[in-house]
Amino acid sequence: MYVAWRDLRFAKGRFALMGAVIVLITLLVGLLSGLTAGLGQQNISAVTRLPADRIAFAAPAGDEELSYASSVVREEQWQRLGRADGVRSAEPVGIASVRAAAGDRHASVAAFGVRPGSGIGPGDVREGEIALTEPAAEELGVDGEGEEVAVAGREFTVRVIEGDDAYSHLPVVWTHLADWQHLAPGAAEGGRSATTATVVAVDADPGALPAADRAAGTRTVTTGDSLAAIGSYASENGSLQLMRGFLFAISALVIGAFFTVWTIQRAGDIAVLKALGASTRGLLTDALGQALILLTGGTLLGTALAAGIGALVSGSAVPFALAPGTVLAPAAVLIALGALGAALSVRRITSVDPLTALGSAR
């Protein structure tokens, strides 16, 4: 690292420029990661926080994909699931997007219907009551328990305001399953049975599920896999992850390009050092160390900036999730990919011929 440190100090302008590029890419990746996670939470947090490791859908017909929007599970299905060997619990969950109103305030909400004692949602919600999440209460202007809220045209009393669960970018309103069955879309037209739910939250031995699904006419997947059945989440998350992937690739290419040019510019110095007896391994270590210093410094600064901006916007209208996983993990990936790009670039040190240091060729 003897020459590497001195090069960094001597060619300050060049390295500062490259460092600034790394900082900006890291900042962009950090912000995008926080935004992706924040948007994701707005889409899926009510599902991922369900106290179950699997979700059972009504088995779709033919080649249709699983979908929260189209799944309708009948009572006898979840009861069969619950009775199957290896299944510890099977709790029906109704999910529907509906309009809610309190006074002159209106909001779209996700109504989740659950049974009392199921352990799902914020405590037991009796018939005629609802539990509002804090974002739902804020949108509806509800200040406390006991206030009246109309959900899909039916009046409910607010039992508790708690949590921030969201589904498909809508704040969640927890209802009794029996109430949900009346307010879900299609109920008024008789399109739904009065004894249905959307999915079943299942806790079971994985090996027992194929037989249980066959018996109940359901298809059970892990909670994580079920997220792909939320249409808005799959497309939104896919687009954002694609952008993130491109940024990772761009960063590796930019860093690789910089160190390729830098190594070519230094070819004369490398030839001299080799002619004087420096080992190729030592020169590679020196060059890679230099790249890692630049990468780590730039990435840490960019990550700190992203975390700072994230902290500023967290809690505002911008759905930014600030967590080690959303800020540090992309930084680690950037350093790893950047180091790979740099390693491929400085590899050409091995092909520099020390003989070129002799004579007037330089």
Next chain:
Amino acid sequence: MSLELTDVTLTYPDGDSRLTALDRVSLYVPEGSLTAVVGPSGSGKSSLLAVAATLITPDSGTVRVAGRETAGLGRGELSALRRSRIGIVFQQPNLLPSLTAAEQLQVMARIDGRPKAAARERARELLDAVGLAGQADRRPHQLSGGQRQRVNIARALMNDARVLLVDEPTSALDRERGAAVLDLITELTHRTATATVLVTHDPHHLAGADQVVRVADGRLTTQGTPVG
């Protein structure tokens, strides 16, 4: 601790045939002596230096540097031999732009794994010996051409080289500065008992040589003291 080349032949590919750069060359340079190698461009001077520096492996013949036979040594062993036993003074100073004069010398100790404190002291002594005691903290662009060449010479001696290979060190200097550099090389050769080979095309540089070797078409002829 001498330099000895015996029946060395070196050829390069030249289209479908091969061009002979060195033709059964034998040269013995004892320690503490300076051998000047002269000859026209393309005569084989640089090839001779490259073979002696272990940068090229000859087609045949043997090269013995400071008592060590180089045939059969791997790339790593040759690098180790160069950094510990061979000092090279390049035609152009070839100094690293990011290093100060003292660091140009200290980096040699670093690549040879020598202790830092001893390296600093050795660099100070050598810069003093080449008249650059006051320029230790200057980078190449802050030094004159003659000063850069002096750093180049001091660097070659940093790791106690036993064989000093000097490639036309005055080509970028005026006559007065060139003479001063040659005087310095001659003095250091005798003081540090190195086996020095000086490649030059300038007849004025032959005065301080202990033996003069002429190269023509890859073959050696001698003037002055005999060649082994």
